[in-house]
Amino acid sequence: MWSDYHARLHQLLKSRHILPKGSKILVALSGGQDSLCLTRLILDLQDKWGWQVAIAHCDHNWELDEGLGEHIEGIVHEWGVNLYLEKATTAIPEKEAAARKWRYQVLTDIAVSHGFKYVVTGHTKSDRTETFLYNLIRGAGSDGLTSLYWTRKLGEDIELVRPLLEFSRQDTGNFCQKFQLPIWEDSYNQNKKFVRNRIRLDLIPYLQKEFNPQVEKHIAHTAEILRADREFLDTQARQLFAEAIINKDTIDREKLKHQPLSLQRRVVKLFLGQILPKMPSFEQIEEVVKLIDAPNGSQTSSFAKVGAIAVKDDYITLRQ
Numbered sequence: 083m084w085s086d087y088h089a090r091l092h093q094l095l096k097s098r099h100i101l102p103k104g105s106k107i108l109v110a111l112s113g114g115q116d117s118l119c120l121t122r123l124i125l126d127l128q129d130k131w132g133w134q135v136a137i138a139h140c141d142h143n144w145e146l147d148e149g150l151g152e153h154i155e156g157i158v159h160e161w162g163v164n165l166y167l168e169k170a171t172t173a174i175p176e177k178e179a180a181a182r183k184w185r186y187q188v189l190t191d192i193a194v195s196h197g198f199k200y201v202v203t204g205h206t207k208s209d210r211t212e213t214f215l216y217n218l219i220r221g222a223g224s225d226g227l228t229s230l231y232w233t234r235k236l237g238e239d240i241e242l243v244r245p246l247l248e249f250s251r252q253d254t255g256n257f258c259q260k261f262q263l264p265i266w267e268d269s270y271n272q273n274k275k276f277v278r279n280r281i282r283l284d285l286i287p288y289l290q291k292e293f294n295p296q297v298e299k300h301i302a303h304t305a306e307i308l309r310a311d312r313e314f315l316d317t318q319a320r321q322l323f324a325e326a327i328i329n330k331d332t333i334d335r336e337k338l339k340h341q342p343l344s345l346q347r348r349v350v351k352l353f354l355g356q357i358l359p360k361m362p363s364f365e366q367i368e369e370v371v372k373l374i375d376a377p378n379g380s381q382t383s384s385f386a387k388v389g390a391i392a393v394k395d396d397y398i399t400l401r402q
């Protein structure tokens with residue numbers, strides 16, 4: 083089977099080098115249109131790229147998804163591909179984060195025990211827009227805005243790859259229709275109790291209709307640009323952090339003076355990450371950044387649980 087969609091993915095893989103020739107690939111198939119489209123595309127490109135491909139499905143054991151496991155087995159059997167089907171012994175809590183955590187653990191375990199170096203998922207440009215807006219609303223900063231990227235590490239020697247980030251949900255829908263792939267309509271995707279679903283079903287259509295029909299493309303480009311900026315700044319910040327850190331509780335503020343605010347914030351975030359039990363808030367980071375140029379003896383007020391962070395001569399240090 084060949085189509086424009088196949089050609090697009092083939093070209094993309096040639097330019098991005100995210101799934102090298104001869105790789106052992108595990109495709110994560112949920113039964114929805116995105117991962118069905120991805121699975122078919124990967125299987126059709128398999129010979130050209132010399133890949134070894136198998137499919138994994140994680141069955142959450144949810145009442146509303148009754149029959150999904152058998153549906154997947156049927157499709158995969160027809161395609162003659164090896165399937166790893168993992169069913170939760172008791173139903174996984176119907177919460178996005180819990181389900182996702184369980185799924186990635188299952189996928190990682192299968193990849194480790196069967197020697198797959200790549201796990202691929204059907205995330206699209208539309209998912210990227212959703213994730214961007216979801217994190218923007220939660221106030222997650224540039225790390226959150228750029229979290230849905232082409233690759234991310236799943237384990238020691240296992241990479242999660244998202245080859246469809248340049249395809250929209252419309253593309254995957256059209257593909258499934260063109261090749262008559264039997265989409266499983268996931269009832270959870272319609273449930274507006276989940277924030278992500280409200281973003282997908284209400285917010286994005288509203289933005290497309292009332293503001294800009296190209297909003298998905300523009301957000302994807304913004305995420306791409308921000309990601310490269312973030313990688314550069316992270317590298318610089320880690321270098322500066324290594325020069326400035328004295329011990330777990332103390333940092334040399336002289337090394338941070340005259341540095342751009344962007345680096346100061348990132349270094350302070352790394353420093354606080356060592357001291358605090360959870361991620362520092364925006365306000366906490368700002369408070370410590372101010373200490374870089376503050377008079378000797380100045381201290382913070384927002385770290386009650388761990389003590390105070392104070393200026394002592396050239397240093398910023400934790401006082402318990």
Ligand SMILES: Nc1ncnc2c1ncn2[C@@H]1O[C@H](COP(=O)(O)OP(=O)(O)OP(=O)(O)O)[C@@H](O)[C@H]1O
Nearest residue numbers: 110111112116117138139140141182202203204205
């Ligand atoms: N039950 C499942 N079994 C196997 N793979 C799945 C399953 N659910 C989702 N996936 C994979 O994950 C991709 C993304 O699906 P979805 O957006 O529902 O997941 P997510 O884990 O919430 O995404 P994110 O990584 O953005 O948190 C799917 O295209 C598919 O490849």
